[in-house]
Amino acid sequence: MTGTIFVCATPIGNLDDASPRLIQTLSRCPVIMAEDTRRTLKLLTHFGIKAQLFPLHIHNESISSNKALQILMMGQNIAIVSDAGVPTLADPGQTLVDMAINHGIKVVPIPGPSAITTALSVSGFFAQTFTFRNFLPRKPGALGKVLQKIAQEGRTTVVFESPFRMLALLESICQNIPDCQLLVCKEMTKIHEEYFRGTPKEALERQKNIQPKGEYTVVIGFPNQQAEDEQD
Template sequence: MSDATRPAGGVLSVVGTPIGNLADASPRVVETLRAADVILCEDTRVTGKLLAHFGVHTPLTRADDNVLASRIAPTLERVAAGERVAFVSDAGMPGVSDPGQRLVDAALDEGLRVEVIPGPSAVTCALVASGLPMDHFFFEGFLPRKASAMEARLAELAPIPGALVVYESPRRVAATLGRIASVLPQRQVALVRELTKLHEEVVRGEAATVAAEVASREVVKGECVIVIGAPAPDELAALRQAAAGGAATMEEAIAEGLAAGEPKSALAKRVAKLFSVSKSEAYEAILAASQRD
């Protein structure tokens, strides 16, 4: 259907909902939910409480990970027919560490109108609450559950020159903090839990200290966000040197890679990741080094 023949008004509204405190829902969020023809949600009971709080009576349709694939085509048909469909998760922004992005991508691929209605974000709230430097940060979401896979992933993330943000359940958070302390012992860490709620808490300190504090508790309640501080310059240099096979600078890593016969494209990708530069910048440096040789 062309834009000229498509009914006016059809839109998929991706709505950010409160992550704990219902008072954080903006007037625009409430109005969007009220004006929708249908609301797609993870759990009708959770979203039902939000709607009841604001006196909204829009019909709800379950669209969690188990059934989302079957909801995509009918939803696109409704939007194309001119209906207003709101899409929410249990808390926060759909698509952030959940499968909802598939619906958004499908709507955009069909040329349908998609709008984002901002709401609270656990990622940014936790970063600010952590008190750790956040000039740069990387959102990891949930780490692998298996201990060996988690430790391997943490080692991969270690050279990133910014704070790391990780989601975790209260049941597993003590074990996860212990593995962070094992792999990244030099880092400052903050556990932020119960964001925006009455018992919001931040436990901050060296990785081992935070891990020990949380492990000593009989129970941990509330969804948890872990913020891992960025590596200090000496740690970052050591990590890069180890990953580069002993090379302390980008120039040394390039020289060693060229001497070993490593393909230029593969070398550029590796060097770009190691030294946090663009692949094109790394490739230009490789070409320059090749010409000098």
């Protein structure tokens, strides 16, 4: 009999957001595939959990997935975790899940925190339909083209961004989607979490006075989206 893969969503900042089911699942899995074993070790230590950790990140995903598959074929259960949030969504894990499905191995989700849905829930923007685009291109030309496409779609869009590229992102949004609304989320669920909603110009001016630090999630909203969707 083969083992089972548990795809585990972990806290995006506040460890108190870990569900009892997550803690129970991690406690019962002898092997955990982690995006960053050091960060996952802190989570496990906090809850008094001991397990064998193996790295599963973008640079070794193929090799580690094959190793995990061998462990599963021997009958051991495995948990997959990312640094924060849901594995496979802008994080490693998709390759292993796909391999497991193709080998008839059971895959079980352990739902929980997600930066994407957390940001959307407090945006006030229409979210019956939305797009997630992860990190946008670094080069100005490519970034501008993607933002122009987002403007053409006119759909609420969630993106992640590095604190060191926030100014460049906001400047490009000002140039390409000046009439949209933004929700800028910083360090969500952590002690110093911040949320700012306003125009791209307002967000840019505010960002100029903020030290580049922390993790950002940006929601781009369009005032007329709900009316247009209802007409369709």
